[in-house]
Amino acid sequence: MPRRPWLTLAALLGWAGLAIQLYLVLLARWQEQASLIGGLVNLFCFFTVLTNTLVATVLSQAAFGRESAARRWFLSPAISGCVTASIVLVALAYSLLLRHLWQPQGWQWLADELLHDVMPLVFVLYWWLEVPKGRLRLWHLAAWALYPTLYFAFVLLRGHEIGIYPYPFVDVARLGYGQVLVNALAVLAGFWGIGLLLLGLDRWRTRA
16 A cells, blocks of 8 residues: 555544543542543543544554554454544544533544544545445445444443443443433444445445
8 A cells, every 4th residue: 555645643543532532531530539541541541532543543654654464454344444434433423422412622522523523524534535345245334333332331240230331322321321321222223324334435436
């Protein structure tokens, strides 16, 4: 895959959003005299942060990664497609379910915009322009679903142990397991819908 100068800027934007969010979380924990390690663990329990980390990693590999098995894996159409579907899910779920719950200001607003709006658009552009087309298959959708499914299982297990859930629509203590399962299935259906759209675009781009 040929290198593009814009990919360096894209990768730096991705890491900048994560760095700002990390700084804000650790600053808040320090001011509260709470565990910084605990803050770091909590931060990476968010699907948004995990997925943006994958986005920044893929863009970094594309921009300036050395030839290696890891680079080939991250830049493969299957993995890039999974990350694309996941970051689009982040953007849609945030806009539809979470954006109205708070009004971030200052640096938190900037981090919020980068992680939920800017990087999803940037990565979709990367997928469209840079990722080879014609190699996705329907079975990839089932493999991609392992990521949100395993994340959901982890969230429920962790929440059961410590009583903390990263998102209100998976808060078992407030909603109960039945409603949380319905919510999770709805999100998974949305993820599959995004995946089917990517698969369709992949095949259309190949024919075109």
